[in-house]
Each structure stands twice: as C-alpha cells, then as structure tokens.
Amino acid sequence: MGIKLLTERLLIRDFEANDCDCVHSYASNPLVTEHMIWGPNTLNETMEFIQRTINMQKRSPRVAFELALILRTDGKLIGGVGFHVSDLQGEVGYCIHPDYWRQGYASEAAAEMLRFGFQEVGLHRIYATCRPENIGSANVMKKIGMTYEGHLREHMFHKGKWHDSLQYSILEHEFNG
Template identity: 40%
Template sequence: MRSSPSSPTGARTRSRTPAPSSRTCWHGRTSRPARPALAAVLADGTLIGSVAVWVDSAAHRRGEFGYVFHPRHWGRGYATEAAEMLLDIGFRTLGLHRVTATCHPDNVGSWRVLEKAGMTREARMRDHKLARGTWRDSLLYSAIDPTA
C-alpha cells in the first residue's frame, strides 16, 4: 500500500499491479495489455471505493475506466483525483490514444468529475444499459492523449 505524495486528499490505494513510480500509487504495467489495472481506494485505513482502467482495443489503442466510491466520501475530491490518475495510467502506462468513461445522466456529481478531469461529453447513449430490468441511458465522455 502506498500513498500518493501529490495527493491533496491523502488517499491510499492497494493495487494488483506494482507501483514503479513514487509520483503516484496507481501506476503499474499489467502483464497483458487487455488486463485491467485495479486499485482499492483507502482513506485512513478504510476502504472507500475502487477504480479500474482497461484496454477495449489494443489495435486501436482505446480504453475505458470506471470508479465507485461510498456515498459518505462523495464531494471530497477522491473521484476527481482518481479520474485524473486513471487517464494518466491509460495514456502514459498503457499507451492508449483514447480513453472513455460513462455515467448516468442524472448523476451530476459523476459527470462533473469527468469534466473536471478534462474529458469531453460526446453523446447521450439511449437505452445503453439494462439495470434491474430497466433500460437506462448513459452519457459518454472521452479524452484523447494530449501528447498525440
């Protein structure tokens, strides 16, 4: 378990992949390109969420990320910090050109996180996911490698 020295929130993670960089605890190459990089997010030793980034298409250098945090820890910057770090992993560690994320249209907090992380809203995807027997829409966000 490592703390990110640059972390304003002081969150710590426990990761399935080693963290070779002292700059952040989220970095680590996976042994296979399509295998997700996963981390549990801890604050003061308590599990408060989890995050993941994965490769959708190695040939097209495309990936996606997701996160979930316990509601008691919303509004404290953890999700924004995680989204920024996941984009960094996607671009710098996994070599992706394009990274996407989705959220429910009513989840204002989540789409604000994605926008604060520098992602652009591309679309509202109608009937994108079947949740508890009901079709629901999703908002699609993306970011392109800034060094490309």
C-alpha cells in the same frame, strides 16, 4: 508485482482478499448503486467481485484493473476505481463510499487513472459513461478534462429496464497530466 499508485491523498492499489468487508460497506448500499449497472451487492456478490479482481491481477498482459482507494492519512479503504483496456482505449469508472462523496476523491482517483492509462499503459483514448441522473459523476468527468461526446439512448438493459448513458472521453494529446 501489484499496482500501487500515489496521489496527494490516496494510495491506489490492487484489491486484496481482506478488503471484502470494507468494499461491502459501500457495494451493498442502495444509494451508492442507484446509478450503477450492478448492486446493491449481497455479501457473496462482493466476495465474488474481490476474487475476480484478484484473478485480473494474474493476467498477462493485464487489461483490467479494479483498484482500491485507500486514504493515505489513515489507511481506510473508501472506494474503488476501475480501468479496462481494449484496442489502445480504456474505460474508467469509480465508486466511492458515501461518507467521502463531494470531497474530490473520485476526481483525484480518476485523474490518476488518466495519467496511468496514457503514460504507463500507452493508450490513445480513455472514456467513461454515467447515467444522465448521476450529475456528480458527470461533473467528475468534466473536472478531469474529459469532453462530452453524447447521450446514448436506451443502449443497455439492467435491473429490469433500459438505461441511457452520457459518454465522455479524452485523447492522449489532450491530457495535461
């Protein structure tokens, strides 16, 4: 049985093989991937991503969730949210098609991932990171109640250079969902 979560405006579900074209419409966009550690994707890379997400769904116990964000009004796939578990902690991330930026969808999806992580998976702590230039993502983390933990300096090497990250987290007893 796959994951299906409902928020006010979104159905959050497991990715399916036929989602590839919709995912590729944002995963291949340099504007979307500017602050990501991946992309912009080739079509083959997007197809491989979809296959990896389908393989994740088969693992038991499940520790990785890459989920599609579907508008409840018209069924359009507008992005994805990821959730990865290790040692009663989870890391959440999100990616939205730019046509849907600044409309609260990332916050809505990430808040549901906090609820899912704490109430259904039984986590103690959930964290997220973003590049310091990605103010929109940092604002999402603040909006959903995460606390700024610090600035990780040049801690990862991607796309030919070292990158900093800002880290935010929330503990189970701090969550009000």
